[in-house]
Amino acid sequence: MAGNKGRGRAAYTFNIEAVGFGRGEKLPDVVLKPPPLFPDTDYKPVPLKAGEGEDYMLALKQELRETMKRMPYYIETPEEKQDIERYSKRYMKVYKEEWIPDWRRLPREMMPRKKCKKGPKSEKAKDTGKGTSLTNTADVLKKIEELEKRGDGEKSDEENEEKEGSKEKSKEGDEEEDDDAAEQEEYDEEEQEEENDYINSYFEDGDDFGADSDDNMDEATY
Amino acid sequence: MTQAEIKLCSLLLQEHFGEIVEKIGVHLIRTGSQPLRVIAHDTGTSLDQVKKALCVLIQHNLVIYQVHKRGVVEYEAQCSRVLRMLRYPRYIYTAKTLYSDTGELIVEELLLNGKMTMSAVVKKVADRLTETMEDGKTMDYAEVSNTFVRLADTHFVQRCPWVPATENSDPGPLPPAPILVISEKDMYLVPKLSLIGKGKRRRSSDEDAAGEPKAKRPKHNTDNKEPIPDDGIYWQANLDRFHQHFRDQAIVSAVANRMDQTSSEIVRTMLRMSEITTPSTAPFTQPLSSNEIFRSLPVGYNISKQVLDQYLTLLADDPLEFVGKSGDSGGGMYVINLHKALGSLATATLESVVQERFGSRCARIFRLVLQKKHLEQKQVEDFAMIPAKEAKDMLYKMLSGNFISLQVGCQ
Numbered sequence: 001m002a003g004n005k006g007r008g009r010a011a012y013t014f015n016i017e018a019v020g021f022g023r024g025e026k027l028p029d030v031v032l033k034p035p036p037l038f039p040d041t042d043y044k045p046v047p048l049k050a051g052e053g054e055d056y057m058l059a060l061k062q063e064l065r066e067t068m069k070r071m072p073y074y075i076e077t078p079e080e081k082q083d084i085e086r087y088s089k090r091y092m093k094v095y096k097e098e099w100i101p102d103w104r105r106l107p108r109e110m111m112p113r114k115k116c117k118k119g120p121k122s123e124k125a126k127d128t129g130k131g132t133s134l135t136n137t138a139d140v141l142k143k144i145e146e147l148e149k150r151g152d153g154e155k156s157d158e159e160n161e162e163k164e165g166s167k168e169k170s171k172e173g174d175e176e177e178d179d180d181a182a183e184q185e186e187y188d189e190e191e192q193e194e195e196n197d198y199i200n201s202y203f204e205d206g207d208d209f210g211a212d213s214d215d216n217m218d219e220a221t222y
Numbered sequence: 223m224t225q226a227e228i229k230l231c232s233l234l235l236q237e238h239f240g241e242i243v244e245k246i247g248v249h250l251i252r253t254g255s256q257p258l259r260v261i262a263h264d265t266g267t268s269l270d271q272v273k274k275a276l277c278v279l280i281q282h283n284l285v286i287y288q289v290h291k292r293g294v295v296e297y298e299a300q301c302s303r304v305l306r307m308l309r310y311p312r313y314i315y316t317a318k319t320l321y322s323d324t325g326e327l328i329v330e331e332l333l334l335n336g337k338m339t340m341s342a343v344v345k346k347v348a349d350r351l352t353e354t355m356e357d358g359k360t361m362d363y364a365e366v367s368n369t370f371v372r373l374a375d376t377h378f379v380q381r382c383p384w385v386p387a388t389e390n391s392d393p394g395p396l397p398p399a400p401i402l403v404i405s406e407k408d409m410y411l412v413p414k415l416s417l418i419g420k421g422k423r424r425r426s427s428d429e430d431a432a433g434e435p436k437a438k439r440p441k442h443n444t445d446n447k448e449p450i451p452d453d454g455i456y457w458q459a460n461l462d463r464f465h466q467h468f469r470d471q472a473i474v475s476a477v478a479n480r481m482d483q484t485s486s487e488i489v490r491t492m493l494r495m496s497e498i499t500t501p502s503t504a505p506f507t508q509p510l511s512s513n514e515i516f517r518s519l520p521v522g523y524n525i526s527k528q529v530l531d532q533y534l535t536l537l538a539d540d541p542l543e544f545v546g547k548s549g550d551s552g553g554g555m556y557v558i559n560l561h562k563a564l565g566s567l568a569t570a571t572l573e574s575v576v577q578e579r580f581g582s583r584c585a586r587i588f589r590l591v592l593q594k595k596h597l598e599q600k601q602v603e604d605f606a607m608i609p610a611k612e613a614k615d616m617l618y619k620m621l622s623g624n625f626i627s628l629q630v631g632c633q
Contacts, residue, residue, distance in 0.1 A: 042581065043578060043579060043580065043581060045578070046578050053315060056315055056318075057311040057312060057315050058311075060310075060311040060314055060315065061310075061311045064310055064311065064334075065237060065238075067334065068237070068238040068239070068334070071334060071335075073238075073239055073243075073278045073281065073282070073335075073336075074238070074239055074240045075239065075240040075242045075243055075271075075274055075275065075278065076240060077240065077241045077242060101277045101280075101281060102454075102456075104385055104400060104454065105385060105400060105402065105456075106277065106280060106287075106399070106400075107287055107289075107295045107398055107399030107400075108398055108399065109258055109273075109295060109398065109399075110273050110276065110277055112270065112273065
């Protein structure tokens, strides 16, 4: 082979001088393991700036973090519904001040739509429905029976919404969120909507909610 | 925007506004300008949630909207503005040093709420100050108003762009979004309000500490439906002005470190005189004559005119070139070279970082390369007077830390 100059003698295939080792000089030891994760450094970092101003700013920062969480701009993630809604949970909610934006400064599409019935979003009903725009009442009632048999107490709320949604659709036809400005609705109404029509203090979520739903539906329509 | 910046924005939004706002905000930062429905579809969030999140983000000046053709409104996030949230404590502390507690609370309220009307700010701040005062004492609205006016005059707070008043009586088709206007001369114009009143102390029975349970929802605060005198006129904190202040502080302290207290006071005076007249991005301030500077020196600083002239000459001759002489009229016209000053400060910071990380000899090499722009291996060894092996080692260390980069030249 061309590269094999002296038989069996070690020879480099590149110019060793370019890398910085003189000829015949002792090469550094072969490294047998990866370098340590936290090697010792010769130069330790400079201490943080500390002083009255910095202490005050630190305290401000902690305060700001706490305050922001209590402001109305902090939108809580809606937590998933639990199997059994604890009675005590109602009393542990902390009510925040509401904030209503100045609608004059925002695009019109930002305003929440006013729905004739406070109810579900039409999408939810659409998903469960067959996708037809018009359903007449007979079909709805049939569906109610079916769903009642299938669902249990936990799903009672969702059932309600489905029924309401399909009823709503039968009245209004294909409800698509169009871009025409709807009437202005109080912003807080949407925020405090709790997926049923009933005032908080009126009703307690119980196990018999689902079973009586049929009768209650008539009362609920507006 | 780098990945690290996006991650930081995500954490900031989540910390201050919750997960839903964070999801929408980060999506907009990543993808750019988008209309409402696309956002809802791409993030898998309900339209209602997206609207709420966008309202919050727009309120805090983190997202802006624009009307495109065919009436489509698109929303765009301002990533750099989100990052400014890190500096909120510093802005508030600066306001405290300049305008004491009243100024501090005004700026804090404006930062917490994004935009507010002047009357709302004054009322809120008066209430908060009254809380901290001794029993029986209250804070007058007039005092808070005065501080607000001073903040507006020095441009630390400014008016938000407003909806132009339309005189057309025909309804016509409403535009999909209001076009907000802003005019330079009205930006710091304080409306003539006569805010009369005192701060109210909260009664202890009304207090709801965080976490305390409440059985019923509290009544709406809008029971008192007084007409708001300055309705529609919103104010926000002017972050650029704060940044300008930080820049001035840095220059003044640099001069104080390099020379002495008196020189730094002179430079501070010059900067204060140019605060409003010079735009923040100008390379140097307007020329100031020595006579003017003498008249504007702070009260109690009694140095004679000749001494001032000597100091100015000294500053102008300094190799760092913070101050330059631009003419001889009025006893000598002087400017502050803002860009040069900031460049020198940045260079000094870089050199200090290298020194602390790698040692003084590395710092020497670094300064060399910075000065000469391009150097070959051999030249580095010669100029820095460091043996070849060590020079290579140091260069490699800085290379792997990304402080120095290689450039292949044509030979």
